[in-house]
Amino acid sequence: MRRLLGSVTVAGLVAGLVMAFGVAPREETQGNVQRIMYLHVPSVWVAYLAFAVVLVCSVVYLVRRAEGADQLAHASAEVGVLFTGITIATGSIWGRPTWGTWWTWDARLTTVSILFVMYLGYLLLRGMIEDRERGARFAAVLGIIAAFNIPLVHFSVIWWRTLHQPPSLMKPGGAAMPDIIRYALFVNFAAFTLLYAYFVIRRARVLRLEAEADA
């Protein structure tokens, strides 16, 4: 099962690469730089998905005390931080030629970087508490409060300032991009979601084995 998921993920990633570099056309104004979107946008999707999973697993853990839920939350947070990092890095690489700067305190850059440090803190908390059960409880509380904080961060930062181009995919009245680019993007969305699932399952398994080895 795991092996199958792994193979499908690899196939999906290859298909995503083919779509991004082979099938999708060169964007007219931005040129090839635009192709980084096929990595950037799915990454941020995976990051948000991962943090949503952390929230759900944290609640489940506090209610049911199932260690599996805690391990899933832990694994998901790690993968989420990883993909938040990828989002920031790719966005930065894209921003340099397009905006002329590596970094700017634009609304969405700020939001994502706040999420990044918030969930880094989550992992730090987990690392610092020796008692496994207590660490799981505290991390679950933090996972819940961090998730509820995301909309607050979102709005505060939007009102604070904005420079990022408005979202071009989810706009009401249809996406503002040619179909072929959209298909390429969706293939990558699917591939990255599979990759996320694969990472989390593998990582949660390692965490479970570690717990068993300790016990």
Add this chain to the structure above:
Amino acid sequence: MWKDLLVERRSKETLNALFFFGLLLLFVFQFALGPDRERLAGTLPGLLWLGFILSGLLGLGRTFVAERENDCWEGLVLAPGDKSAIYVGKLAGNLLLMLVIEAILLALFAFFFNLDLAGALPGLGVVIALGTVALAAVGTLFAAMTAQVRARELLFPVLLLPVEAPVLLATVKATEAVLLGEPLGSVAHWLKLLAAADVVYVAVGVLTFDFVLEA
């Protein structure tokens, strides 16, 4: 809570130290920015909240110091009945402490920076009250979580600061507007955000405190 306030009134330990700390912060701000009045005035809302949050970090971080040092932690854990009562009590104590400190800091700022606060005081009071509830609500929860961790002095701010990022943005922007003499209506969206943050933080705190204080 009354016990905490009583201890605090008898010893005045935290209050005295925080007052001195606030005074030192003011000196440091002055030294760092130089004597240029206009530049100081422009950065004033930010400096004010920087002062609040730094003294808040110190004050809130000490919430459970008495329990830990006097080996009363088990007493808290074993306390019969609803643990959320302990949370609300600690939160109220922290709120009072922070509001006193903030009032003193505000007076010091007005004195050193030659501010005329009389007109802005009601608006400023609303902003400060809303912001302080948000700070204290998360701070009290995290203080309980980090109380039993080795590197708590480090972990506490590292957890608290990212979570409070939207609160800081909102309070600084609202303070800026109020100090410029604008009516509160012009920053209604920030006040709503702060109110939402207060509700979310206090609710999560009350609901999850049980899990933090488990044996």
